Amino acid sequence: MNKILFFAHLRDEVGEESVQLEVAGKTVAEVKAIVAEQYKVAKLDTAMTAINEEFAPNEEVIQDGDVIALIPPVSGG
Amino acid sequence: MNKILFFAHLRDEVGEESVQLEVAGKTVAEVKAIVAEQYKVAKLDTAMTAINEEFAPNEEVIQDGDVIALIPPVSGG
Amino acid sequence: MYEIAKENIDIQSVIDKVVQREAGAITTFIGTVRELTKGKKTLFLVYEAYESMAVKKLEQIGTEIKERWEGAEVAITHRVGRLDITDIAVVIAVSTPHRADAYEANRYAIERIKEIVPIWKKEHWEDGQEWIGNQLETVSYPTGKPEEGDLNE
Amino acid sequence: MYEIAKENIDIQSVIDKVVQREAGAITTFIGTVRELTKGKKTLFLVYEAYESMAVKKLEQIGTEIKERWEGAEVAITHRVGRLDITDIAVVIAVSTPHRADAYEANRYAIERIKEIVPIWKKEHWEDGQEWIGNQLETVSYPTGKPEEGDLNE
Numbered sequence: 343m344n345k346i347l348f349f350a351h352l353r354d355e356v357g358e359e360s361v362q363l364e365v366a367g368k369t370v371a372e373v374k375a376i377v378a379e380q381y382k383v384a385k386l387d388t389a390m391t392a393i394n395e396e397f398a399p400n401e402e403v404i405q406d407g408d409v410i411a412l413i414p415p416v417s418g419g
Numbered sequence: 420m421n422k423i424l425f426f427a428h429l430r431d432e433v434g435e436e437s438v439q440l441e442v443a444g445k446t447v448a449e450v451k452a453i454v455a456e457q458y459k460v461a462k463l464d465t466a467m468t469a470i471n472e473e474f475a476p477n478e479e480v481i482q483d484g485d486v487i488a489l490i491p492p493v494s495g496g
Numbered sequence: 497m498y499e500i501a502k503e504n505i506d507i508q509s510v511i512d513k514v515v516q517r518e519a520g521a522i523t524t525f526i527g528t529v530r531e532l533t534k535g536k537k538t539l540f541l542v543y544e545a546y547e548s549m550a551v552k553k554l555e556q557i558g559t560e561i562k563e564r565w566e567g568a569e570v571a572i573t574h575r576v577g578r579l580d581i582t583d584i585a586v587v588i589a590v591s592t593p594h595r596a597d598a599y600e601a602n603r604y605a606i607e608r609i610k611e612i613v614p615i616w617k618k619e620h621w622e623d624g625q626e627w628i629g630n631q632l633e634t635v636s637y638p639t640g641k642p643e644e645g646d647l648n649e
Numbered sequence: 650m651y652e653i654a655k656e657n658i659d660i661q662s663v664i665d666k667v668v669q670r671e672a673g674a675i676t677t678f679i680g681t682v683r684e685l686t687k688g689k690k691t692l693f694l695v696y697e698a699y700e701s702m703a704v705k706k707l708e709q710i711g712t713e714i715k716e717r718w719e720g721a722e723v724a725i726t727h728r729v730g731r732l733d734i735t736d737i738a739v740v741i742a743v744s745t746p747h748r749a750d751a752y753e754a755n756r757y758a759i760e761r762i763k764e765i766v767p768i769w770k771k772e773h774w775e776d777g778q779e780w781i782g783n784q785l786e787t788v789s790y791p792t793g794k795p796e797e798g799d800l801n802e
Contacts, residue, residue: 347546349544349546349614349616350544350616350618350627351627354627388629392546392549392614395546395548395549395552396549396552397612411546411549411614413546413614414616414627414629415629416610416611416612416613416614416615416616417610417615417616417617417627417628417629418543418545418550418574418585418586418609418610418613418614418615418616418617419527419574419585419586419606419609419610419613419615424699426697426699426767426769427697427769427771427780428780431780465782469699469702469767472699472701472702472705473702473705474765488699488702488767490699490767491769491780491782492782493763493764493765493766493767493768493769494763494768494769494770494780494781494782495696495698495703495727495738495739495762495763495766495767495768495769495770496680496727496738496739496759496762496763496766496768507660507661507664508660508661511660511679515681515735516735517683517684517734517735518683518684518685519681519683519735520680520681520682520683520686521678521679521680521681522677522678522679522681523676523677523678523679523755524675524676524677524679525674525675525676525748525751525752526664526674526675526676526677527673527674527748528668528672528673528674528675528744529673530670530671530672530673530746531670531671532670532671532746533673581670582668582669582670582672591681593683593685595678595680595759598678599678599752599755599756602676602752603752606748
């Protein structure tokens with residue numbers, strides 16, 4: 343299983359801080375598509391993705407147990 | 420009369436914080452020459468001059484009562 | 497050296513972390529909550545962070561700075577939670593042997609924070625609220641949800 | 650807003666002077682006494698000022714900044730007397746609505762201080778002492794007295 347974390351406006355839209363999904367073997371891009379479909383969030387094109395707290399490209403393949411974070415454009419500072 | 424102030428290495432050379440000189444009517448350049456001669460300080464070419472706490476050019480004429488400061492290149496900050 | 501803070505940031509304590517005998521210059525950047533942005537009056541802000549990752553990314557920025565500016569020391573603390581006008585959102589302290597580096601390295605730190613550190617701010621006004629969309633303050637989600645136009649940029 | 654201090658400078662108190670609701674950024678520059686300059690070990694420094702004029706020149710720098718960077722607030726405190734390694738010689742705080750200005754205006758302040766503010770530093774080493782000759786640290790008087798070569802530069 344994989345934990346998917348949501349932040350900022352994505353959290354507001356999903357209504358959850360995190361969900362559990364079985365996405366091992368899928369790419370980051372595929373996970374984004376699944377999340378967009380399953381939780382009715384608007385396109386995730388501008389969101390970056392982190393796997394285990396490190397930014398990951400759309401082609402990267404998820405391993406079982408990986409923690410995935412969907413990261414909207416940041417606005418700290 | 421005019422009060423002449425010395426700072427940093429000029430103060431060390433003259434051995435005084437200030438002296439009284441009668442220099443009304445003379446230019447800044449003339450005052451520098453008088454000081455260099457009278458107090459045996461090495462050339463004052465790199466020193467700036469302030470009259471009454473404002474930088475003054477070499478041609479400016481001293482008025483009676485003006486306070487004159489000889490200001491070596493500064494090194495604050 | 498790199499922290500996410502839930503309470504007021506004490507500036508001096510961030511500066512203290514970068515004091516070094518080899519440093520002639522310390523610069524700090526203090527990001528504060530501004531009342532007016534493009535003529536609109538902010539009531540307060542809420543900052544949210546992906547904390548564990550945010551700390552790692554702040555560390556990464558520190559490492560990048562030390563590689564680029566020799567002898568630099570860096571400390572960064574970023575606030576989360578609710579902040580009122582003039583409250584401190586972030587403090588960046590950089591010490592270097594020479595002053596030009598201290599300015600440049602500090603500036604680099606704030607620009608990188610706005611690029612890679614997972615922290616988000618939600619602005620609250622009298623007539624609404626929104627998550628601010630990116631570090632350059634050019635993209636925002638006015639309704640609290642992104643709209644087509646925003647996301648296609 | 651502009652002071653010559655005979656005791657330790659409290660950084661926070663300088664920053665407090667420039668806090669404003671319109672500011673999103675505050676930068677500070679803290680000049681500290683560095684142990685090594687060009688490989689030579691400094692024991693301590695003594696700063697001397699033409700105090701009344703120095704305060705006026707700091708005020709002038711503040712005025713110049715406000716003319717160039719809209720909405721800027723500026724506070725500067727410069728120390729005089731004996732300073733040990735890591736002691737603070739100067740604190741410059743600048744607040745502006747936007748961050749780029751806060752860095753640029755602050756940098757401008759320190760460069761101007763080194764040009765026009767009548768303050769001098771004397772470095773003390775194990776084997777001697779000298780008045781440092783100018784703000785760019787290119788001219789100095791190694792014997793405590795200027796020599797022909799120095800003054801003809």
